[in-house]
Amino acid sequence: MQSIDDIARAITDLEPGERQALMDRLAQLNAQADGNGQSQSKIQAIEAAMNDELFLADLREVMEDFSHADAEEAPA
Numbered sequence: 001m002q003s004i005d006d007i008a009r010a011i012t013d014l015e016p017g018e019r020q021a022l023m024d025r026l027a028q029l030n031a032q033a034d035g036n037g038q039s040q041s042k043i044q045a046i047e048a049a050m051n052d053e054l055f056l057a058d059l060r061e062v063m064e065d066f067s068h069a070d071a072e073e074a075p076a
Helices: 004-012 016-033 038-050 053-065
Strands: none
Touching: 004 053, 016 038, 038 053
């Protein structure tokens, strides 16, 4: 199972075209799951965040701060 850090790193490492394809697919899936328009505003907020350099810099910083926790074993 991937950690949230792995997923966030994978997203931030995507090329712009790959990010857009991911966001388009996510929008399709959300539209299928929730037809009331509320999902669209959430998708737009995610899209804006993925292109916001300050957000991405903060995300990278948090990922770095918590990198030691990802290396720890979860208690059984």
